[in-house]
Amino acid sequence: MATSTAPVTHPTYGNWRRPRRPGLGPFGMVGTLGVFGGLVITLLASLISLIAAIAVFVPVVVFLVPLMVRTQDGRNLYQLVTLRIGWFRRKAKGSHLYVSGPLSQRPGGRFRPPGLLNKVTMAEGRDAYGRPFGVLHHKGRNLYSIVLGCEPDGGSLVDPDQVDVWVASWxxxxxxxxxxxxxxxxxxxxxxxxxxxxxxxxxxxPRIKEDAPVVARAVMEEVVGLYPSASSEMHTYITLTYGMPPGKKRPTEEVITDLAIRIPGLLAGLVGAGGGSAAPLSAERIAEVTRVAYDPAVAPDVLNARAAEGGTGLEWDDAGPAATTETVGAYHHDSGVSRTWLLTLAPRGTVRSSVLRGMLEPASGTRRKRVALLYRPIDPATSARIVEADRRAAQFTATSGRGMVQARAASEVRAAEQTAAEEAAGAGLVEFSLMVTVTVDSAAQLADAAVTVRNLQAAARISMRPADRMQAAAFTCTLPLGVLPWEYVMIPRELQEAL
Structure with missing residues (x-):
């Protein structure tokens, strides 16, 4: 019998990089222009008098200092102040409270979803195989979303080569x-x-016979009673959101027909990436998922109705909560209280395929937990410009630094060169983020939930922060309903990057 002494190698992954902000040091493009513009104006004012130069220089410094102070996730003081002002304005107007139903002042007296989902409508179509699928129309942004459900193959007892194939296919x-x-x-x-x-x-x-032995009946009933305490349910949803060109409108029926043609190809790609059995979600199923998210206590009733009647008959206009209250650090909705965390730093270096396994697994002491990975694909033309700009910026930093800074810059150069080579070979460039929502039964359990999330992010080698003062919007973004955060900002994304 021959034995192999070759070492077993496990594939590793990584090379993600935070988008480089143009500008000088901690300043963005706006701050850099302010620095040079302020220096020029100060020099011109010094030709008049010293007092005039000081009168110009002091306001420039006051304007630039908040742009220099940044948090770990890159936000400056202006952004932090804007967030607090927005929260105080919402509280003053009562926008942090929501009440629906027949006794509310909402038109129609139904339980429509709140916040960013209040103006969303639902339609339904059928794909090439006759399967129904729901289409969410975000009227305010003229966006259309479809939801695909899948049952991914587990990673246990799977060869590393097969896992590597799945990752490559994904x-x-x-x-x-x-x-x-x-x-x-x-x-x-x-x-x-x-x-x-x-x-x-x-x-x-229902399968236990009336004349079954007493011992057998007792064993089966005990299994039914004890098994749920040690088990959990897991659902995976993929949501794709499409938009229309500015100023262009298409009939909803035409959009549904277009999406029906794309669904089979998208599902085939998911199956090849280890997604297991995949199928689009119907309008009723999407409404059920939303209803359970806002009111976790009705989950058993929904399962009972689906098992006994084949469906609940729930409509989108009745999928929302009866009442919600948003606070600084939590979101109260019907029978649950939720808190959402946002990704601030992805794992540094290389990781294995199981880096997020602990975070995706059920967490004890929680009613429900959702982990949402958000992707913004970038078109090939823009991808080429981004990777070339990052490569030039990394090379400039490496040639102008010293010591440890230069060593880290050299690592940045290698990463930028690898990204440029992969993009030139046909790889896609995607911006991603991660959000985690934990739902518990009462506000007193949020402290334990925070400890659980802190332990999970430490095991996953990521950094996260609570979405304070925007918990309601963050809760909505972790639902599989096609709400993309970058589509709902008041300041254009280009200007935010320049800050």
Missing amino acids: GEWLARLSHEPELKGASVVVETAPDPGTRLALEVL
Whole structure:
């Protein structure tokens, strides 16, 4: 018998980089222009008198200092102050409260979803295989979203080579999204919750015969009663959001027909990337997912109705909560209280394929947990410009630094060169972020939930911060409903990057 002494190698992944902000040092483009512009004006004013120069120089410094002070995730003092002002304005107007239903002042007296989803409408179509799929129309931004559900193959007892193939196929699927016409963004939401045992009870208890032995009956009933306490349910949703060119409107029926043609190809790519069985979600199923997210206590009732009647008959206009309250650090909605965290720093260096496994697994002590990965594909032309700009900026930093700074800059050069080579070979460029929402039964449990998330992010080698003063919007972004954060900002993304 021959034995191999060759070392087993496990593939590693990485080379993601935070988009480089143009500008001088901690300043963005606006700050850099302010520095040079202020110096020029100060020099011109000094020709008049020293007092005039000081009168110009002091306001320039006062304007630039807040741009120099930045948090870990790159926000400056102006952005922090703007966030607090917006929160105080919403509280003054009462926008942090929401009440719906027959006794509310909402038109129609129904339970429409709140906030960013209040103006969303639902339509339904059928793909080439006759499967129904729901289409969410975000009227305010003229966006259309479809939701795909899948049951991913687990990573346990799978060869590393097969995992590497799945990762490569997933990368190809993401790269393909940059060629999808009018695609604005995509999200992958992994939702976990304790298993209420409804499905198991409906499968086992009706099959027990009346003349079954007492011991056998007792064993089966004990299994049905104890199994849910140690098990959980997991659902994975992929949402794709498409937009229309500015000033152009298309009939909803035409958009649904266009999306119906694309769905089979998208599902085939997911299956090849380890997505398991995949299918589009119907309008009723999307409404059920939304209803359970806002009111976790109805999850067993929804499962009972689907198992007994084949569906709930729930409509989108009744998928929202009866009442919600947003606070600085939490979002209260019907039978749950949620808090959302935002990614501030991706893992440095290389990681293995299981880096997020702990974060995706069910967390004890929580009612529901959602991990949302948000993707913004970049078209090939823009990708080429970005990677070339990053490569030039990294080379300039490496040639102008010293010591440890120069060593880190050399690492940046290697990463930028590798990114440019992969992009030239056909790889896609995608901006991504991660959000985590944890739902518990009461506000008193939020402290324990925060400790759980802190431990999970440490194991995943990432850094996150709570979405304070915007918990309601962040909660909505982690739902598989096609809400893309960058599409709902007041300041254009280009100007934000310049800050």
